[in-house]
Structure formats: C-alpha cells, structure tokens
Amino acid sequence: MTGTESAVDIFKKIASNVERVMRGQSASIRRLLAAFAGGGHVLLEDFPGTGKTTLAKSLAKSVGAGFNRVQFTPDLLPSDILGVSVYDQKAGGFSFHQGPVFTNIVLADEVNRASPRTQSALLEAMGEAQVSVDGTTYKLPELFFVIATQNPVEFHGTYPLPEAQMDRFMMQFATGYVRPEEEVAVLTDQQKVHPLESLEPCVTLEEVVRLKNMVKEVRIGDEVKRYVVDIVASTRNAPGVQLGASPRASLSLMRASQAAALMDGQGFVSPAHVQEMAVPVIAHRLMLDPQAKFSGLTGRSVVETALKSAPAPA
Amino acid sequence: MTTPVGLLGATVLFWGLQTGLLVVAAVLALALEGARLVKKRWDVSQDDFIRVTDGATLLLAGLIVYAYSTRPTHLAIMTVLSWMPAFFAPVFLAQALSSRGAFSVSVLFWSLRRRARQGEAFPELNLSWPYFLVSILACAAANVRTPAFYLGMFLLASWALLAVRPRTSGLFLSGTLLAAAGAIGVVGQAGLHALQGVLEREGARLIFGIVEVGADPYQSRTAIGSIGSLLQSDLIVLRVKPLSGPRPPDLLRRASYSLYRAGTWHAGELRMTDLASSGDGRTWDLAPEPAQGSRAVLISSYLRRGQGLLALPAGTFRVEGLLAGSVSHNRFGAVQVDQGPGMAAYRAIFGPESPSPSGLDKTDLLVPAGDASLMTRLGRELGLDPRKPEEALAKVSRFFEQGFTYSTYQEAAGSGEKPLERFLLKTRSGHCEFFATATTLLLRGAGIPARYCVGWSVQEHSRLENAFIVRQRHAHAWVLVHAKGAWRDFDTTPSTWAAVESSRAPWWGPARDVWSWIKFQAARLRWESLEGKRSNARLWLGMLAALGLGAWKLLNMRAKAASAAGAQTARVPGKGLDSEFYLIESALAREGWGRRPSETWRGWLKRIEAEGGFPVQELSALAALHERYRFDPQGLRPEERKSLAREALRLARSRQGLARQPPAGAESVTGM
Structure with a gap:
C-alpha cells in the first residue's frame, strides 16, 4: 500500500466511523477532516441541536485521542482552561495543574459566551501550540485540534470573536439541517441508545500524526499556488469588504486543499480542491462594511464572487 | 405569473393594426406565442440576459436619437412609444426560451447589476405582464382615434382581467362588471372630450385676456x-x-x-x-x-x-x-x-x-x-x-x-x-x-x-x-x-x-x-435637418458614431475586465498547456458545451452531465490524466503522456464527428 493509499484508507475509516453517528453530514465531515489533517482548527457555527458537539465527540472517539470538552460561560477564567499553579506543601513549591487544554481534541462549546480574556487564552494556545503560565511554557501535544462552536441566533450575554481571532480558525462552517429521511435515520439510531456510546476508535494516534505529515507532502504547483493567492487577494479589493483575507488565509487554503487532495487519493492539488475549500477557509475572515452587511452581503457571497471572477487554471 | 395563452399574440397583432406595422407584428406574435409551443429551453445565464437587454437598450437609444432628430418632440415621443414592443421582444423571447422562465430584476439596472455581482440577491421578474402593458401603451401611442381602438383595448383588457380575476368571482359576474365598466368608459370619454373643448376655449380666453405674450406687434x-x-x-x-x-x-x-x-x-x-x-x-x-x-x-x-x-x-x-x-x-x-x-x-x-x-x-x-x-x-x-x-x-x-x-x-x-x-x-x-x-x-x-x-x-x-x-x-x-x-x-x-x-x-x-x-x-x-435644409447623412453619421462609440466602450470595458481577470493567472506560466485535452474542450465548445472561465474540469464535466448532456465517465478519466499533466509537479510518465495524447485525439475526433451529424448529435448535446 502506497503512502497515498494508506492515507485515503485512514480518512475513509474515520469518515465512515463518524458518519455512523452523524447521518447525512458527509460534506461537513470532509471539511472537518481536512482541517483536522491540515493542522488547523474549526469553528462550527450553527443552530442549537444540529450536531456540532456530537460531530466533535465522534471525531475524538474515532481517533482514540484524548478529548476534553469545555463549556464556555461568562465567568470562565483563563486558568480554567489552561491550568493553574498550586502551592504544594509537601514539595514546598508550586506545581502546575494542567487545564483541559492539555489534550488532543478540545471541544470549546459556545466559545462566544466566555469573556474576551478567556477566549484569548484559548486562541493563544491554538496559534502557538503551547501555554505560558507563570513564566513557564508548556508544550501542547503534537496532535492538538480545537473544535469551537457558537450559536448564531443568540446575542445577549455573548462576546463575538474579534476578527483577529477568527483568523486563527482554519475553517468555519455550519453542519446544517439534514434531509427528512436522514433525520428519520437519526431517530431510529438513537431510539434505544446513542450510537456515540458504542463508537470505537478506528485509527491510532500515530496514524493520525502520520496523516498530518503526509498532508504536507501533497504536491502543489506554482500555478495552483498562484490561483490560491489570486482568490484570497481578490477579497481584499472586493466592494463592501473593509478588511480582506490575510496571507494566513492563503496558507490555510493551501493546507486545506492539500488535505482534500489527499482524501481524494491525489498526490497533488488541483484547482477543484482549492475551489472546494475556499468558502469555509476564507469567508469567516472577512470584515464587511456595516452597510454592505445590512444590505445582505455575506463573507460567503464575497468568496463565491471571487471564485466566479478568477479564471480557474484548467 | 404568465399571461394567458394567446393574449400577447393578440395584443401584438392589435398593435400592428394600430401602427400599420402589421408584418412586423405578425412575425412577433408568431415568435411570442411560438415560444410556448417550443419544448426546448436554454440555459440563459444572467450575463446573457444582460447582453440581450443591453442590445435592446442600445437599439432603443438609437431610435430615440433618430426620432428626436427627424421629427418634432411630441411626434418623436409617439414614435418611440409605438416601437416599444419590437425593441423589448428580444428580451421577452430570451426569458420565454430560458429554462428559468424569469430573470433577476438586477439585469435591468446598472446599479443593481453591480450589487448583484457582489452577491446580493434580487427578486426574479417575469416579463409577461410588463410586456403586455408596454404593447398596450404602444397601441395607444399610434393615436388612432376610432371606435375600433376602444373596442380592441376593451377586449384585450377584459381578457387580461378575466384571466387574473379572483377565484371567488364567477365568469358571468366578472364579465358583466367589465361590460358595465366598458360602457361607462364610452360615456365618460365622450363627456371628457366635450369638457376638454370647453376648458380649452374658456382657458384661452382667460389666459390671453390677462397675460402679455412675448413681443407684440400691437x-x-x-x-x-x-x-x-x-x-x-x-x-x-x-x-x-x-x-x-x-x-x-x-x-x-x-x-x-x-x-x-x-x-x-x-x-x-x-x-x-x-x-x-x-x-x-x-x-x-x-x-x-x-x-x-x-x-x-x-x-x-x-x-x-x-x-x-x-x-x-x-x-x-x-x-x-x-x-x-x-x-x-x-x-x-x-x-x-x-x-x-x-x-x-x-x-x-x-x-x-x-x-x-x-x-x-x-x-x-x-x-x-x-x-x-x-x-x-x-x-x-x-x-x-x-x-x-x-x-x-x-x-x-x-x-x-x-x-x-x-x-x-x-x-x-x-x-x-x-x-x-x-x-x-x-x-x-x-x-x-x-x-x-x-x-x-x-x-x-x-x-x-x-x-x-x-x-x-x-x-x-x-x-x-x-x-x-x-x-x-x-x-x-x-x-x-x-x-x-x-x-x-x-x-x-x-x-x-x-x-x-x-x-x-x-x-x-x-x-x-x-x-x-x-x-x-x-x-x-x-431644425435644419427637420426642414430638409441639411442632408440627414451627417445626422446619421453622428448617430452611427455615437452608437459605435457606445458599443466600443462596452466591448472595451468587457475586454478590460477579461484581461484584468486573465492577468491574475497569466503571470504564472502554466506547464502542460500543450495537452491534447484542449482539443476536446474546443470540440465541446463548438457544440454549445463551452467551459466557463471559472469552471474547473471537474465542475465543467459535472455540469454537462447534470444538464443532461451526455455520459462523461470516459472524459472524466481522461480529464484526471490531463489534470496530473497540468498540475502535478511530478508530471506524467512517458507512456501516460502518450496515452493522454492518443485518447484525447480520439475523443476529440469522435465529438467532431457527432457535430457533423446535426440531427442526432445536436439533439444529444443541446437537448435541454
């Protein structure tokens, strides 16, 4: 089995395992896996009850990785996430008690309910894969993946993530409602017991780390890199956009496209992968004019327009 | 909501009778009503609608300039109004023959087009009723003051109104009310005519008795x-x-x-x-x-x-x-x-x-x-x-x-x-x-x-x-x-x-x-051309120059936009541009399945299949090879490269062969 084939195999195993719980969400699962293998983090924004938490949990269970869930509330402190130094009377000194962030997969539920200070603590960990407490830096595990969720319908008592912090998420997407027949299947599955409880790990942590490294090996030609940059750059001049996507968006789009190519068993990135990943990778990073926003312009529509206006290499 | 069958045709024929453009009207009526009989529908994109609308607008602008230059203002307005159905017919036909059956309101306005390009959604417009109203207006612009005009207008309006009457209203009740309205119209119109005469006489007497008008010889x-x-x-x-x-x-x-x-x-x-x-x-x-x-x-x-x-x-x-x-x-x-x-x-x-x-x-x-x-x-x-x-x-x-x-x-x-x-x-x-x-x-x-x-x-x-x-x-x-x-x-x-x-x-x-x-x-x-002192040639030349300038400006803008868009990727020289797969693309483009500039191979083939074009499995396999040739920095092995060339040429020839057999080929590739 070649490297690409084994990678496809790993992807397939995880995807089918997750799909046992998340019925009719193959597109969301594909995106989630692209971000997971691409070394990014994901922000899920959707209505309550659409399976955001379940998606995160099923992924954690499928890879047999450490998993912690943090429910964000207004009174949550940075130390509640990162950990705290406590005086140890026996040792006669301070010892560091690791917070829930020291794991492989963190589910930051309703991330916009915590104060900006607490949000920043998590986002620093996401950006640098390390935590600094009391002058000491602690490395996070090699596989560190954050799935944050937020609810778009509630505004009271929430602190919207600033644009700079949105940029830390490789992707943002919504799971969305499934079709009625899929929803019936969900009811049937959960009639007696939640399928999540019977979910077993299907790949090892080592396999996942190998997968992440293989994503970086996926080849990407200059022409496709240029296409990535053109799409991202065109959002900077788009009408109604105050602040376009950053070079970090280009990097993320390249990485996500590499992961998508690997999922398809391709050793190189083609423009179709770039197009596929452009909206979830770029849209949430754009800062729109309030007036344009009010008249119905969205980050998604800006990116879609950019895709339509930039000729795809063919 | 569309107009009832035959209404537009009848209205346009009536317009032809009133304006003396019966031949034009008969052709238009056939086309308008024939569009209902034709089962085929085309995928007319937003850009295509914009092109058709721009073309109609340009022609209308030409007519306005011509009419204003060759006749007094009031006659020029009447001329423009009376030709409106002919100018709007292409837009209506584009809509009638499109698979969407309507088009976005943004097509009609420059400002809205810009906003639509930014992703804003606009309501869809069905042109059937507006076209009916334009035709009615054009009939009136012919200014034929005969009882036949009133009768024709009454019948057409009744037809339209009966078609959209509330479900609770019976045909008899609606018909009776319309007949009553028609009768009141006849009486009212005669009364208004008499009143207008009185007002004109009295008004002139009052006004000229008071106001000094310009230079006076007296x-x-x-x-x-x-x-x-x-x-x-x-x-x-x-x-x-x-x-x-x-x-x-x-x-x-x-x-x-x-x-x-x-x-x-x-x-x-x-x-x-x-x-x-x-x-x-x-x-x-x-x-x-x-x-x-x-x-x-x-x-x-x-x-x-x-x-x-x-x-x-x-x-x-x-x-x-x-x-x-x-x-x-x-x-x-x-x-x-x-x-x-x-x-x-x-x-x-x-x-x-x-x-x-x-x-x-x-x-x-x-x-x-x-x-x-x-x-x-x-x-x-x-x-x-x-x-x-x-x-x-x-x-x-x-x-x-x-x-x-x-x-x-x-x-x-x-x-x-x-x-x-x-x-x-x-x-x-x-x-x-x-x-x-x-x-x-x-x-x-x-x-x-x-x-x-x-x-x-x-x-x-x-x-x-x-x-x-x-x-x-x-x-x-x-x-x-x-x-x-x-x-x-x-x-x-x-x-x-x-x-x-x-x-x-x-x-x-x-x-x-x-x-x-x-x-x-x-x-x-x-005024000199109106009096015939000056040959209309200069006027025509001026008008043609203005139209030409407008068309050039339009094309130039598009070319600039295209070159600006093209410049984005043109700066990186692509490898594998000698792929024979492009022959297939050209052959399919000639059959009406051209690839849009923003479409990738996958998106393109998916669209062809989704729109009922033809099976694309064989093409997909070849497209994957072509993609490797184009985008994989490792490229193809020599035998793969040969295979790509051979298969691409074979498929391109077979597509060209299909294109030369219009009945079967055309049906299969354009049957939408």
Missing part, C-alpha cells in the same frame, strides 16, 4: 413710470452674420408704434397683412426690391412655439430661408411668423434706404394731451423747425448729449410728477425707453413725424461663434423719423448705454456662452 409696454432697477438677462437671443460687408447693421427692428398712452406704445392700426411665399415656400417678399445696393445678413433666432416677431435691418425687402406656415406684417414694420421652426435661421435682404413701409398718418404726429404743452415748449426752446428736419434732428441730438446720462435705475417720483417731465427737466437720467419716447414726442411736438421703435442693438462680436451675438440686455428702443420719404433710425440714447449694460455681465458669462453655443448648434442641426 403694443409695447415700457418701464416708464416704474421705479427700481431695470434688469436684463445676459442670454444670447440672436446670432447675426453679415453675408455682405464687414459687419451687420447696428440696429435690427422688430416693431414700431405710433400711439403713446400711459407708458405703453400702441400700433396705430391692428391689421396684419399675410405675405405670400414664393418659390420654395421659404422666401417672403416684404417690399419691392430697390434698384441698387442690396445687402444681406444671416440671422438665427429661437422662435418660441414657432411664433414671434422677426428682427430685421432697416430697409429689409425680402426674407429668405424661412419655412413657416404663415408670415404677416403691418405697416409699422413688424413681421410676425406663425407655425415656424423652433429655431429660425433666415437671410434678410435689405436696401440702403428704407422703402417706407407706409405713408404718413396723423397718429405719427400725435402727442398725448398731458405731455403736449411740455413738448411744444421744449421744441420751441430748441428751435425745432419741421421744414428743416435734418437741422432739427441735430439739435435734438445735441440736447440729449448735454447733461443726460444713461441709467437703468429710477427713483420714486414725487406725487403728481409726470415721468417724462421728470426725466426731461429734473433727473435727466433714464434708459433707452425714456430717451426714445421723449425724443419721439419732442419731434412730434415740433411737427416732425416720428415713431417709437423696438428691436436689438448689434454690438458684440463672438470669436467663438465667428458671428455677432445679441443678448437680451441688448434689447433697445429708438426713434423712427420720417425724413426724405423714408423712415430712418434716430437714436438719442447716450452711447454709454452699451458699456453700462456690459458691465453688468456676470463672471460666469463665458462658460454660459459656450454652453449656449453648444445648444445653438444642436438646435440648428435638429
């Missing part, structure tokens, strides 16, 4: 007795070009009057005599041609609603190049034009001496009773002798030169003070009406026949227009004196009046003059 109301400043505008009213000699006459007469009463001069006789045109209907003889020394001047002036008094040099015996319904004159030298063009450019041919339009009249010596004693006394003081008119004129001239000043401002007079007496004895300051009136009455008091004359003073040459221009503030009044058998101009207003008036020109005057010149050129072009 009377001229002066500002004598008024107080405050006399304000005159800087607008250019006449353009004068000498056709013989270096400069035109200094004064152009419009009318003269003989009776003065309370600040107003009246013509001594109200009769106007119609002139007969000669030759081409543009030449009007006012008097017999003098034996020698005739000169000519070209005068251009606006005629409001085609009516007005002509400005003519003294001694004009013929007016040439004036197309008018009627031209009349009186014995006081006023030449009135009716049913003329909006802008007249006529040649005035005049002789060295005035041919004396009329003999003397006792009114030419009449001095109002209130002013008679003053004038007689002054005449005596000045020593005016009616037997020596030349000498008398010199004395009067000297009298006004000494101590009189020109002023447009008049202070309030004391109670019981007569304006003329105050002017002559006290203030010694006034504008031309004062000088002309006082001089006329003074000469008359001395027994010398004189008339009050109004017209224009020609004093300003425009380098821009290479002609003399006359502004409204150059309006002037002077005296006609009967001497040596002719009426001669005699002006006693101090010569400083021109300088005083010029000093009041606004600072933005030059800019306004340029604008005035542009308007004048446009008016000249329009």
